[in-house]
Amino acid sequence: MRFTLNGKRADVRAHPMARLLDVLREDCHLTGTKEGCGEGECGACTVLIDGLPVNSCLVPFAQVKGARVTTIEGLGGKHPLQQTFVEHGGAQCGICTPGMILAAVALGPKPSLADMQSGLAGNLCRCTGYSAIYRSIRAASGHATERVKARTTSRLVSKPDVVRTFRSALGKRRKR
Amino acid sequence: MPTRRAVGTNVLRKDGAEKVTGRARYLDDLRFPNLLHGRTIRSTIPAGEIAGIRCQFDPKGFTSVDYRDISGRNVVALIEEDQPCLAERAVRHVAEPVMLLAHADRDRLAEASVEIDYRPATPNYDPEASTLSFKRIAIDKGNVERGLAEADRVIQGEYRVGHQEQLYIEPNGVIAVPDGSRAVTVYGSMQCPYYVHRALKVLLGFTDDQVRVVQTETGGGFGGKEEYPSMIAGHAALLALKAGRPVKLVYDRVEDLLATTKRHPAIIRHRTGVKRDGRLTAIDIDAVFDGGAYATLSAVVLSRGLIHATGPYRCDHVRIRGRAMMTNTPPNGAFRGFGAPQTQFAAEVHIDRIADELKLDPVRVREINAFRPGDVTATGQTLGADCSALAVLREAVKRTNFRKKRRALKGTGRGIGLSLFFHGSGFTGSGEVKLASRASLALTERGARILVASTEIGQGTRTMLAQIAADTLGVPYDAIGVNEADTSAVPDSGPTVASRTCMIVGRLVQQAAADLKNRLGPLTPTQYLRKHGPLTVTAQYQKPGDIAWDDVTYRGDAYESYGWACDVVEVSVDPVTWQVTPTAFTTVHEIGRAIHPGLARGQIEGGSAQGIGYAILEEVVMRDGRMANNQLTNYIIPTTLDTPNLDVVLIENPYPRGPFGAKGVGEMPIDGPAPAVVNAIRHAGVDVREIPATPEKIMAACASR
Numbered sequence: 001m002r003f004t005l006n007g008k009r010a011d012v013r014a015h016p017m018a019r020l021l022d023v024l025r026e027d028c029h030l031t032g033t034k035e036g037c038g039e040g041e042c043g044a045c046t047v048l049i050d051g052l053p054v055n056s057c058l059v060p061f062a063q064v065k066g067a068r069v070t071t072i073e074g075l076g077g078k079h080p081l082q083q084t085f086v087e088h089g090g091a092q093c094g095i096c097t098p099g100m101i102l103a104a105v106a107l108g109p110k111p112s113l114a115d116m117q118s119g120l121a122g123n124l125c126r127c128t129g130y131s132a133i134y135r136s137i138r139a140a141s142g143h144a145t146e147r148v149k150a151r152t153t154s155r156l157v158s159k160p161d162v163v164r165t166f167r168s169a170l171g172k173r174r175k176r
Numbered sequence: 177m178p179t180r181r182a183v184g185t186n187v188l189r190k191d192g193a194e195k196v197t198g199r200a201r202y203l204d205d206l207r208f209p210n211l212l213h214g215r216t217i218r219s220t221i222p223a224g225e226i227a228g229i230r231c232q233f234d235p236k237g238f239t240s241v242d243y244r245d246i247s248g249r250n251v252v253a254l255i256e257e258d259q260p261c262l263a264e265r266a267v268r269h270v271a272e273p274v275m276l277l278a279h280a281d282r283d284r285l286a287e288a289s290v291e292i293d294y295r296p297a298t299p300n301y302d303p304e305a306s307t308l309s310f311k312r313i314a315i316d317k318g319n320v321e322r323g324l325a326e327a328d329r330v331i332q333g334e335y336r337v338g339h340q341e342q343l344y345i346e347p348n349g350v351i352a353v354p355d356g357s358r359a360v361t362v363y364g365s366m367q368c369p370y371y372v373h374r375a376l377k378v379l380l381g382f383t384d385d386q387v388r389v390v391q392t393e394t395g396g397g398f399g400g401k402e403e404y405p406s407m408i409a410g411h412a413a414l415l416a417l418k419a420g421r422p423v424k425l426v427y428d429r430v431e432d433l434l435a436t437t438k439r440h441p442a443i444i445r446h447r448t449g450v451k452r453d454g455r456l457t458a459i460d461i462d463a464v465f466d467g468g469a470y471a472t473l474s475a476v477v478l479s480r481g482l483i484h485a486t487g488p489y490r491c492d493h494v495r496i497r498g499r500a501m502m503t504n505t506p507p508n509g510a511f512r513g514f515g516a517p518q519t520q521f522a523a524e525v526h527i528d529r530i531a532d533e534l535k536l537d538p539v540r541v542r543e544i545n546a547f548r549p550g551d552v553t554a555t556g557q558t559l560g561a562d563c564s565a566l567a568v569l570r571e572a573v574k575r576t577n578f579r580k581k582r583r584a585l586k587g588t589g590r591g592i593g594l595s596l597f598f599h600g601s602g603f604t605g606s607g608e609v610k611l612a613s614r615a616s617l618a619l620t621e622r623g624a625r626i627l628v629a630s631t632e633i634g635q636g637t638r639t640m641l642a643q644i645a646a647d648t649l650g651v652p653y654d655a656i657g658v659n660e661a662d663t664s665a666v667p668d669s670g671p672t673v674a675s676r677t678c679m680i681v682g683r684l685v686q687q688a689a690a691d692l693k694n695r696l697g698p699l700t701p702t703q704y705l706r707k708h709g710p711l712t713v714t715a716q717y718q719k720p721g722d723i724a725w726d727d728v729t730y731r732g733d734a735y736e737s738y739g740w741a742c743d744v745v746e747v748s749v750d751p752v753t754w755q756v757t758p759t760a761f762t763t764v765h766e767i768g769r770a771i772h773p774g775l776a777r778g779q780i781e782g783g784s785a786q787g788i789g790y791a792i793l794e795e796v797v798m799r800d801g802r803m804a805n806n807q808l809t810n811y812i813i814p815t816t817l818d819t820p821n822l823d824v825v826l827i828e829n830p831y832p833r834g835p836f837g838a839k840g841v842g843e844m845p846i847d848g849p850a851p852a853v854v855n856a857i858r859h860a861g862v863d864v865r866e867i868p869a870t871p872e873k874i875m876a877a878c879a880s881r
Contacts, residue, residue, distance in 0.1 A: 086192030
C-alpha cells in the first residue's frame with residue numbers, strides 16, 4: 001500500500017487491519033513511536049496523519065492509504081521543539097516524548113496555556129507534571145526566529161529564578 | 177581552568193538528543209535474530225492449590241517452562257526468599273506466575289490455551305485480620321503515657337490510604353539471550369541491575385560470570401522497576417535457556433497493572449496529646465501496611481514509613497507500632513516515597529485536625545512543633561544544621577499569602593491547605609553500610625568515563641553524575657562519559673532507589689574523581705595514558721564516623737540527612753458532583769544544593785503531580801483479590817487538564833557531606849501533595865480522612881457528618 005512516510009513515498013505490504021503502530025515499528029523499522037497502553041489512552045504512539053495527531057495503536061493500516069504520515073523520525077532532529085524539549089526538561093524518561101512532541105507540533109505556533117492543556121490532554125507523561133513540557137513549547141515558539149547558536153551538549157541554560165538562598169527564606173529569625 | 181562550571185547549572189542532559197529524536201533504544205526497540213516471544217500463564221484464584229495443568233494446544237514450536245525447569249532455587253531472591261518464581265502447588269494471589277510459554281509467532285502464542293485446575297482456599301483481603309506478618313517494628317522515645325497525662329487534650333484519628341500504581345509509561349519488559357546452556361544475558365527496563373543479577377544467580381544456580389544484566393533505556397520506574405524486574409528476568413531467562421534462543425517478555429498495560437507491584441495500602445491511627453497552645457506532649461501511632469501475598473520489600477517500606485510517621489515534629493514522648501501483613505492480593509512493593517507518603521499523609525492531616533480542634537492557626541501549630549537543629553527524632557537522632565523545616569514552612573506561607581487566603585476562602589466552597597514534610601536520603605539505618613556501594617571512573621583521552629550500576633530512568637542520573645565528576649576533575653562536562661549499566665562492566669553502586677543516587681553515589685563519584693585528579697598530577701589525561709596506560713579508580717562507601725544505627729533497638733541515625741518541604745494547595749469542591757479540582761499548587765523544597773536545578777525542579781514537579789494523583793484520582797479497585805480497573809481507561813492518572821500550575825521554590829542549604837552540598841530529591845515531592853489536598857478539602861468544608869478522595873468518598877464523608 002502506498003502512502004507518504006516522513007516526506008518520502010512509501011510502499012509497504014502489511015495486513016490492512018494491522019495497527020499502524022506495528023507497521024511503523026516492525027515493517028518500517030521506525031521504533032521512535034512507542035506503545036504505552038494499546039488502547040488509545042496514553043498517546044505514546046502519537047503520529048501525525050495529514051498533520052493531525054492520532055493514536056497509531058488505534059489506526060488500521062488501511063486508513064493511511066494515500067495519506068501523509070509523520071513520525072518523530074520525520075522531524076529530523078533540528079526541529080525547535082526537539083531542541084527545547086532537551087533544554088527545558090520536557091523530556092525525562094523519554095518514553096512519552098516522541099508522541100508529546102508530535103502532539104505539540106500539531107498545536108501550531110505560539111499556543112496559549114489553554115491550547116496546550118487541551119491539545120496535549122491525550123498524551124500522558126508520568127515524569128514531568130507537564131510544566132516543563134509547557135516551558136519547552138513556549139521556548140520553541142521563540143525559536144522560530146531566534147536560532148540556537150551553540151549546539152554542543154555543554155550549552156548552559158541560565159539558572160531558574162526559583163532558587164533562593166537559605167538565609168533569605170528563613171527571614172527574620174523568631175525566638176524559639 | 178575553572179574548577180566549577182557544571183554543578184549548579186542546567187547543562188543539557190546526556191540522553192536528551194537521543195530521546196527527542198526517537199533514537200533512544202528501549203527494550204521493545206531491540207532486535208535479535210531468532211527471537212521467541214514469551215508469555216506468562218497466571219493463576220486466576222487468590223488462594224488455594226494447583227491440582228492440575230492442562231495444555232490444550234499443539235506443542236510444536238512451543239517452549240514451555242514450569243517450576244521443574246528451575247536449576248537453582250525457585251525463589252525471587254530479595255530480602256526474604258518466600259516468593260516463588262513459578263508457583264509449585266500453593267497459590268497466594270491472583271496473577272501468580274505458574275507456567276511460561278514461548279513461540280516465534282505472537283498470535284500462536286496468544287491463542288495457546290492452558291487450563292489450571294485448583295483446590296481453592298478462603299482468601300483474606302483484610303490486613304488487620306491477617307495472621308501472617310512480614311515485619312513488626314516498634315519505635316519508642318520517652319514515655320508516651322506520661323506525655324498523654326501531661327496533655328490538655330488527647331486527639332485521635334484514623335487515616336486510610338489505598339494502593340497506587342507507579343504507572344511508568346513503558347511497561348515492564350526484558351529480553352534474555354542464552355549463551356549455551358550455562359550463561360545468560362538479560363537486557364531490560366529496570367532500576368537495579370545488580371538486584372536482577374543476584375536473583376538470576378539464585379534462580380539458575382549460576383555464578384557471577386554466568387549472568388550478565390544490561391539496563392536498556394528505561395521509560396520510567398518510580399519504584400515499579402526496583403524489584404519486579406527480578407521476576408520477569410527470571411522468567412525470560414528460564415525460557416531462553418530451555419529454548420536455546422533469545423526470548424522477549426514484554427507486558428502489555430493490562431498485564432502490567434494486573435500483576436506487578438503497587439504502593440502499600442495502609443491504615444494509620446494517631447492518638448496525640450496536646451497542650452492548649454498547640455504543643456505536642458505525646459505521639460502514639462499504630463500503622464498497618466497491607467503487604468500483599470509475599471514479603472518483597474514490605475519490611476523496609478514499613479521501616480521508612482514508621483520513621484517518618486511523626487511528620488517533621490518534635491515531641492518528647494513517642495510510641496510507634498507498625499506491622500506489614502500478608503493478604504491474598506498481588507504483592508505490594510517499592511513506589512517513590514516508600515512508606516513515607518502513607519504515614520506522612522496521616523501525620524499531616526492529623527496535625528491540621530489538631531489545629532482545628534484547638535481553634536488554632538495550622539501554620540502556628542506547625543511552627544511551634546517543627547523540628548529545629550538540635551532536636552531529637554523518634555529514633556533518637558539529633559538533627560543538625562541541615563534541618564530546614566521552619567525555613568520551608570515560612571517561605572511557603574509567605575509566597576502563597578496563606579493566612580490571608582485562608583480567611584478569604586472560608587465558606588466559598590473553595591479551600592486552601594498545606595503540608596510540612598521531610599524525607600531521609602539514602603537507605604534506612606545500616607542499609608548503606610550493608611550495601612557497601614562502589615563507583616569507578618576510567619580515564620579517557622578527554623576526561624573520564626563513569627562506571628556505575630546506578631540507572632538513568634528519566635531523573636537525570638547520567639547528567640548529574642557527569643556534572644559532579646567534571647567539576648571535581650576540572651574538565652568540561654562534555655569530557656565525561658557515562659557507561660551503560662551493564663553488570664559485566666560496572667561495579668555495584670547499589671540500587672537506584674531511596675533518594676540515594678545523588679547524595680550517596682554522587683559522593684562516591686566525587687571521591688573517585690578527586691582520586692583520579694590526584695593520580696594525574698600535572699599530566700593531562702592524554703599524557704597520562706601515553707605514559708602509564710589505562711587507569712581506573714574506585715571509591716567505596718564509608719560510613720561517616722559520627723553516624724550510628726542499631727538494627728535491634730531501632731535507635732540512632734535513621735538517615736544521614738533529610739530533605740525538607742512544604743506544599744500549599746488550593747482546591748475547589750463542586751457541590752453537585754463532589755469533584756475536587758486543585759487550582760493552585762506551590763511547593764518549597766530544601767534539598768541541600770541542586771546539582772542541576774532544572775532536573776531537580778523536574779523531579780519536584782513530576783513527584784508533585786504524582787502526589788496529586790494519589791490524593792484524588794488514582795484508585796485501584798480490588799475485586800476478589802484482583803485489580804478490576806487494570807486499564808488506562810479507568811485507572812486515572814493526572815493529564816494536562818488535571819494538573820494545576822506547579823510553582824516550585826528551591827531553598828539552598830548546602831549539606832556539607834553531600835557532593836557539592838547535595839542531598840536526595842527523588843522521593844520527597846510525593847510525600848506532601850495528598851495531605852495538603854485533603855487539608856484544603858477540609859478547609860472547604862468536607863472532613864475526609866481517606867485517599868484517594870474520590871467524589872464517592874467525599875459524598876460519603878458529607879453524608880456521615
